Amino acid sequence: MMHKVALIGSGNTFFKDEGIGLYAVKYLKENYRFEPMVEIVDGGTLGFKLMPLLQEFDHVVIANAASDDTKDSGTISCKTAHEFLEGALIKKTANEVEIAEMLQICSLSESMAEVTLISIVPEDIISVEVALSQTLQECWSAYINTICTQLKALEVTLSRKEEGMDLEEVLDIFSNPSMALSKGF
Amino acid sequence: MGKKHIIVDPITRIEGHLRIEAVIDENNTIVDAYSSSTLFRGIETILQGRDPRDAGLLAMRICGVCTGTHYQRSIEAVEDAFDVTIPKNARIVRNLIQGALYLHDHLVHFYHLHALDFVDIVSALSADPKQTSEEAVKWAKIAGTNPFIEGEGQFRAIQERVAKFVKQGRLGIFGNGYWGNKHYKLTPEQNLVGVAHYLKALDIQRDMAKMQAIFGGKNPHPQSIVVGGVTCVQDIQNPARIALFKSLLIESTKFIKQAYLPDIYMAGTMYADEATDSGATFTAHKQGKGVGGTGGGLLNFLSYGDFRLDDTGFYKSALLFPSGVVLNGDLSTVYPFDPSKVEEDVTHSWYEADKPQHPYEGTTIPKYTGMEKKADGMAYLKTDEKYSWIKSPIYDDKRMEVGPLARMVIGVASGHELITKYVTNFLKRGNLPTEVLFSTVGRTAARAIETELMADEMLKWVDELAANAASGDLSTWTEFDFDTVSKKTKGVGLAEAPRGGLGHWVKIEEGKIVNYQAVVPSTWNAAPRDYKDRLGAYEAALIGTKVADPEQPLEIIRTIHSFDPCIACAVHVVDTKGKELSVYKVNTQCNS
Numbered sequence: 001m002m003h004k005v006a007l008i009g010s011g012n013t014f015f016k017d018e019g020i021g022l023y024a025v026k027y028l029k030e031n032y033r034f035e036p037m038v039e040i041v042d043g044g045t046l047g048f049k050l051m052p053l054l055q056e057f058d059h060v061v062i063a064n065a066a067s068d069d070t071k072d073s074g075t076i077s078c079k080t081a082h083e084f085l086e087g088a089l090i091k092k093t094a095n096e097v098e099i100a101e102m103l104q105i106c107s108l109s110e111s112m113a114e115v116t117l118i119s120i121v122p123e124d125i126i127s128v129e130v131a132l133s134q135t136l137q138e139c140w141s142a143y144i145n146t147i148c149t150q151l152k153a154l155e156v157t158l159s160r161k162e163e164g165m166d167l168e169e170v171l172d173i174f175s176n177p178s179m180a181l182s183k184g185f
Numbered sequence: 186m187g188k189k190h191i192i193v194d195p196i197t198r199i200e201g202h203l204r205i206e207a208v209i210d211e212n213n214t215i216v217d218a219y220s221s222s223t224l225f226r227g228i229e230t231i232l233q234g235r236d237p238r239d240a241g242l243l244a245m246r247i248c249g250v251c252t253g254t255h256y257q258r259s260i261e262a263v264e265d266a267f268d269v270t271i272p273k274n275a276r277i278v279r280n281l282i283q284g285a286l287y288l289h290d291h292l293v294h295f296y297h298l299h300a301l302d303f304v305d306i307v308s309a310l311s312a313d314p315k316q317t318s319e320e321a322v323k324w325a326k327i328a329g330t331n332p333f334i335e336g337e338g339q340f341r342a343i344q345e346r347v348a349k350f351v352k353q354g355r356l357g358i359f360g361n362g363y364w365g366n367k368h369y370k371l372t373p374e375q376n377l378v379g380v381a382h383y384l385k386a387l388d389i390q391r392d393m394a395k396m397q398a399i400f401g402g403k404n405p406h407p408q409s410i411v412v413g414g415v416t417c418v419q420d421i422q423n424p425a426r427i428a429l430f431k432s433l434l435i436e437s438t439k440f441i442k443q444a445y446l447p448d449i450y451m452a453g454t455m456y457a458d459e460a461t462d463s464g465a466t467f468t469a470h471k472q473g474k475g476v477g478g479t480g481g482g483l484l485n486f487l488s489y490g491d492f493r494l495d496d497t498g499f500y501k502s503a504l505l506f507p508s509g510v511v512l513n514g515d516l517s518t519v520y521p522f523d524p525s526k527v528e529e530d531v532t533h534s535w536y537e538a539d540k541p542q543h544p545y546e547g548t549t550i551p552k553y554t555g556m557e558k559k560a561d562g563m564a565y566l567k568t569d570e571k572y573s574w575i576k577s578p579i580y581d582d583k584r585m586e587v588g589p590l591a592r593m594v595i596g597v598a599s600g601h602e603l604i605t606k607y608v609t610n611f612l613k614r615g616n617l618p619t620e621v622l623f624s625t626v627g628r629t630a631a632r633a634i635e636t637e638l639m640a641d642e643m644l645k646w647v648d649e650l651a652a653n654a655a656s657g658d659l660s661t662w663t664e665f666d667f668d669t670v671s672k673k674t675k676g677v678g679l680a681e682a683p684r685g686g687l688g689h690w691v692k693i694e695e696g697k698i699v700n701y702q703a704v705v706p707s708t709w710n711a712a713p714r715d716y717k718d719r720l721g722a723y724e725a726a727l728i729g730t731k732v733a734d735p736e737q738p739l740e741i742i743r744t745i746h747s748f749d750p751c752i753a754c755a756v757h758v759v760d761t762k763g764k765e766l767s768v769y770k771v772n773t774q775c776n777s
Binding site for chain 1: 236384388
């Protein structure tokens with residue numbers, strides 16, 4: 001049976017490194033084809049509104065920034081929902097609080113996707129801008145590769161599109177969305 | 186023995202980051218309380234210089250919970266500035282999207298964010314399934330209906346499922362579950378009813394989310410609303426889409442009437458002693474005469490009004506929820522709401538400003554002054570100075586509470602026929618006095634009453650929409666000449682988000698946004714003291730509360746949760762280092 005896979009970018013794009021999950025899934029959406037199809041979701045700052053996705057898909061991959069004072073900025077981790085909740089959760093952003101609590105509540109649901117959180121330790125979640133810190137820019141390829149590897153582990157085949165989009169263009173979309181130009185997620 | 190400090194940080198099962206410091210006396214009664222958001226906001230600046238038609242795309246990212254509400258409010262602030270009246274179809278579609286958001290928010294709030302303040306999951310394991318079924322029938326009967334889940338077998342199966350969770354250690358992830366706290370008052374059978382509905386509500390909320398997506402476009406972010414109207418004309422024309430919306434709504438309504446309302450009666454009755462304890466109130470402590478019960482608080486209520494019922498345009502049309510102001514819990518007078526009387530003060534907030542400002546002229550200049558260090562690595566709020574990232578909104582120089590309770594109270598006080606009918610029916614069936622509404626339990630009940638009312642009204646709106654489309658009116662967008670209307674103007678999007686009054690104020694010059702301010706519901710409710718040292722709504726609601734066990738301040742969490750707090754949109758990140766706030770969760774310490 002075919003597994004339904006969703007890839008959710010989570011975080012607030014206005015707070016610099018906090019937006020990396022969203023930048024990453026938008027980048028993947030613009031640069032790759034997925035077989036079978038992967039539902040790529042602009043999770044933004046949605047917390048409990050993401051619950052239906054966890055009930056509808058077999059696998060959900062959440063890309064986000066997650067604070068961890070014991071690790072260097074740019075450290076990438078892959079955790080199951082259970083591992084994520086069991087760990088010492090340092091919840092600095094509103095979104096970190098919400099994702100954790102949403103996962104707790106959903107864990108009592110009868111149908112719950114297998115969740116993987118691909119998180120990166122942010123450097124700057126204070127500045128109000130759509131951008132990435134130098135440290136996270138340097139880890140960008142590694143972060144994208146980690147997500148691709150996880151999708152492949154879920155038996156998704158990725159092929160590159162001829163016309164892609166680089167990080168700068170992705171940031172511009174979040175920075176300057178436009179109705180008239182249909183410029184958005 | 187001196188006074189003690191109880192600190193709860195963060196308050197969990199909320200959207201965002203909130204800290205409460207409460208001071209209790211030797212009888213464990215709260216005599217002082219401080220609400221602080223330890224996260225910074227400053228998002229509005231990002232909207233400056235933008236094309237106002239795109240404001241919604243940015244505003245929706247302010248906060249996840251109210252994404253759709255912010256999005257729509259931002260669009261309507263611009264429509265108000267441009268003096269654009271949207272077509273009938275667009276108005277109904279927006280009401281349906283927003284209505285579905287209400288159902289989803291209120292249901293998830295009660296069951297998944299608030300119910301465990303009343304319901305002890307572990308206790309449900311010792312329930313007798315047969316008696317549980319009888320218990321479910323009993324409360325449904327009071328609500329005038331049959332139970333949603335019935336029969337010994339069903340409850341036994343649910344109990345077995347919960348036993349499995351417990352055995353697997355899955356409840357352990359609810360870090361702050363106070364299982365076994367002596368302040369839980371439901372019987373094991375009642376707890377099992379509550380848990381059964383908690384689990385079922387996980388399925389029902391999914392239907393409610395689907396309803397939002399039918400007209401809202403791509404879930405989870407609604408995209409079908411644009412300045413001038415909506416873009417989902419195909420969905421309006423398509424009878425299958427309308428029928429799907431209706432069937433999801435009918436199933437949701439069934440759960441609201443047969444599970445949600447009976448559960449409110451059950452919890453309300455079992456916690457009635459608190460809801461009627463007028464001595465345990467802010468009014469008793471500050472004014473000498475208590476009104477309502479535990480958690481009542483300010484008793485000043487504000488509603489901007491929302492859900493337009495005709496097409497006469499903004500701030501002119503008839504409304505499902507009337508606007509207005511009620512003071513001191515006095516239902517005999519409703520003061521008309523005047524938007525020019527809204528101001529934000531920052532005396533106790535980490536911002537700079539020399540006096541309260543109207544949102545049109547509002548500034549957001551951070552000035553973080555830190556926390557006070559105490560022994561044992563504890564840091565306290567400097568409550569005499571600045572202590573929160575939330576500003577203090579005031580209306581006509583008064584502190585206000587906003588939300589479902591405010592809407593129901595103002596509806597009743599203004600003699601609004603529909604609201605009065607639902608509120609009166611609710612009280613009559615439960616044999617409850619009106620004052621019971623002025624309490625934590627009452628706030629939670631008001632939300633349930635509103636959910637039922639909304640679901641019933643939405644069913645009429647769907648039919649109205651279908652009939653209008655069938656009559657040949659397919660207009661969904663009002664044309665406007667952008668260059669003419671955007672030269673120099675200002676507008677406001679004032680409405681009621683599920684958790685309370687939400688306002689977006691926008692000033693536009695030469696086609697660009699020059700100033701933007703949002704005053705969100707949780708700013709009203711979670712605000713710190715103001716320039717006259719008057720308490721915010723959360724703070725006032727905690728005064729007078731008796732805390733059974735200071736090590737597990739369940740009563741504090743229950744009252745704060747009853748407001749459906751959402752701090753994400755009011756705020757942003759912990760102080761620049763973050764550490765001093767995240768080292769402890771719940772702590773008590775002598776501070777005599």
